[in-house]
Amino acid sequence: MEPASSNTGFFQEQPVLKNQWHDDVSLQRIARLFLPRPLLDQISPEVARLGDEVLSPQIFDWVADAERNQPYLRGGGRDAFGKPRSELVVTEGWRKLQDFGFQKGFVAVNYDSDYGPYNRLVQFIRCHLWEASCANTTCPAAMQDGAARLLQRHLADKTGLSAVERRVFQNAYDHLISRDPAKAWTSGQWMTERAGGSDVSQTETVATYDPYPASSPAPLADAAENIPLGPWSISGFKWFSSATDAQMTILLAKTDPAKGVSAFLAPMRRHNPAQGGGASELNGVTIQRLKQKLGTQSLPTAELELRGMRAWLIGQEGRGIHEIGTILTITRVHTAVASVGYLGRMLAVARAYAAVRPAGLGRGRRVLLAAHPLHMRTLATLTIDYHALMLLVYFTVSLLSHAERPQPAKADNTLKEEGETSTSSPPPPPLTPPPNLTGPLLRLLSSLHKSYACHATVPLAHACMAALGGLGYLLNEETPQVGVARLFRDACIGAIWEGTTDVLASDALRALVPRTRHGDGDGGDDVVGAVGWVVERGLRLVVGSSLSVGGSDGGWVGGAVEGVRREWMRLKGVVEGADGRMEALLPEARAVVFRLAEVLSAVLFMADAAANPGAEIEEMCRRYVVEKRFVADGGDGRKDLAMDQAIVYGAGKVPGQEAASSRL
Structure with a gap:
């Protein structure tokens, strides 16, 4: 020794x-x-x-x-x-x-x-x-x-912009979509204030229409590109503003108390001719202080005081919530994808660690964690929950994709199957909704998927961190590729920014509750009907498929199909029974919305297993519907070590335990 x-x-x-x-x-x-x-x-x-x-x-x-x-x-x-x-x-x-x-x-x-x-x-x-x-x-x-x-x-609106507005908007757009680092811009999104948080109706930022005299040209935001500053002067205080180093921002301000909030485009900097050349200064912005945060510490987030910030009105006065809603739909999807992206990487680190870390198995025997039955069961459970979240998030991404570009690919970029003509396109994936249902589904899912997925990611990410033991809790700045503690801290923000879990659960519920004369829901039969289409379409894909005929142990699929359908009908009755009144349902918003997320995830899980069958996905699906109580008796399935390893690593990708064990 x-x-x-x-x-x-x-x-x-x-x-x-x-x-x-x-x-x-x-x-x-x-x-x-x-x-x-x-x-x-x-x-x-x-x-x-x-x-x-x-x-x-x-x-x-x-x-x-x-x-x-x-x-x-x-x-x-x-x-x-x-x-x-x-x-x-x-x-x-x-x-x-x-x-x-x-x-x-x-x-x-x-x-x-x-x-x-x-x-x-x-x-x-x-x-x-x-x-x-x-x-x-x-x-x-x-x-x-x-x-x-x-x-x-x-x-895209050929009549809604003046010539100068079109030039300003086009210039900003060209910068925003550029791949050239010397030209590309990022943007801020300034909404949050001390009085309101997510309630932007409490905005204390004021915009005053104060155009420059016609006798003198407007000062420039950028002299090289000859872009003028806007005719609106904005003053106020923004409490929580990320992307402080951006080149422009979209912000909310009030122009008239009777009109609500309006949306504006403002450059972060403006040309200062007094300093000569192409010198610039902040466009009426003072960075009051930077926030100190639990995570996302590399991201500059600030409190900003605005005094005479020059800006351009976007759309009509009082329509700011409508305009900013376009941005929120995009940023919420980005946030949800970031959450599952963090989780996917943390699982990747956990898999890699299990492939090289020895652990005791009792009686002096040592094996890699990749061969440890309990550790593999833990990672298999995490992998199943991860896949369910991925299905829900990317179904929402698919809706967004089809909503923005409902037309097929152009002829010169047509994707051809063998034997197809040059003008044909492959059929869409089986769960692609018809165009008339895409909008209603996106209205619901844009809030629901972020509310559920970002909330559920946090405990799963913590479990990944724990899968590395003490190493997982260390920041590991000297080896950042395995620094899951940093990823966990950053993942925690997903359930807070771009709408907290409660705010978005309430919004998703509002989208579901049908609009009535005396109610305050803003949903309709089209939203409920669209969800019903997804449920029934997905379940029909399962019936008659290899999953339904055989499955992991043959008997659980029919019960799961009926259990999911029954749970959807129960939730449908709850929201329709509210008669448009949100007050009674609001305390249950999380319960209703989270359960609907699980219904949709179960449908997508079974549809995935039916579309691309295999022993691993069928067992994952069986365990998920049992865990979420859609079927009382799901059978025993395959709960052996080999199946858990295949779920975690993929079939045929399990690290070789025999050679590894002989070395220990």
Whole structure:
């Protein structure tokens, strides 16, 4: 026996992360379920390369730099003589990660590529790989994406903008969708104030129409591009503003108490001719202080005082909530994808760690965690819950994708099956709703999927952290690729920003409750009917499939189909029985909305197993419907170690335990 020292004795082998496009079985199944096969084959080589790039040492060096050297205000917000000076400093790692995001087109791909009604799906599959490697740069990118979509909508209106407004909006849009880091912009989304939080009706920011005299040209936001400042002057205080280093923002302000809030576009900086050349200054913005947060610490989030910030009105006065809703639909999807992206990476780390970490199995026997029955059962359960969340989130992404681009792919980018003509397109995946149901479903799912998925991710992420023992609790800044504690802290924000769990559960319930004369629901038969279509369509895919005929043990599928249908009818009766009145249902908003999320996840789970059958997915599906109480007797299925390993790693991908055990 030799005593260990700081440099001798046992040293744990470092887990090696694999390319998640190949390693994440859930992500592979999502792509097969929601994308036509020709498109999947088309994008796979590029996505696979991206999967390698986001795990490169250079990326993690930038992550470590962004986390260690956090944003700050130079001089604490004042110059050497005490004069206020809002100069935000961000680290090189943060800037390099943003530049990488621009170059790879995580936002631009939705605007400069044409995958027809699958654009958003391709975009967010790529984002999924990036989320856990980006050090939170996807937060300003999400608002960049939302702002681009909002401006795209207004630019498509051939009569609603003046010539100068069109030039300003087009200039901003071109910057927002650029892949050139020297040109690309991110955007802020300034809504939150001290008085209101998520209730933007309490906005205390005021916009005054104060155009420049016709006798003199308007000052410029950018002299090189000859872009004028807007005719509105905005003053107020924004309490929680991320993307403080953005080049522009979309913000809410009141123009008239009787009209409610309005939406505005404002550049962050303006040309200052007094300083000569192309010098600029903040556009009426003072960074009061930066927030100190539990997580997302590399992301500059600030309190901002506005005094005479020049801006352009977007749309009509008093329609700000409608306008900002376009952005929120996008940013909520980004947030939900980020949540499952964090979880997917944490599971990847847990899998890699289990493949190299030995543990005792009793009586002096030691095996890798990948061969430990309890550890594999734990990871298998986490994997099943992860896949259920992935199904719900990416079904919502699919709805968004089809809502934005309902037309088929263009002829020059048509994806052809063998034997098809050059003008034909492959049939859509089986759970693609008809166009008349896409809008109602998106109205509900845009709130429901984020409310449920971001909330459910947190305890699952914590369990992944615990799967690494004490190593998981360490920040591991010297080895950031296995730093799951950092990912857990960042994942916690998903259930809070872009609408808290309660706010979005209430909104989803409001979308479900039919509108009546004396009620305050704003849903209708179209929303309830659309959900009914998904449930029945999904269950019909199961009946008669190999899953229904055989399945893991043959007897549970029929009971699960009836149990899911029965639970949907119960929930339907609850919302229709409210007669449009929200007061009685509001305390139960989480219970109703979360249970509906589980109904939809169960439908999607069974549809996935029916569309792409296999022993592992069938057993995962069986365990899920039993766990969520849709069927009382799901049989025993296959609960052996080999099945748990196949669920965690994928069939044929289980680490070789025999060779590993012989070395221990």
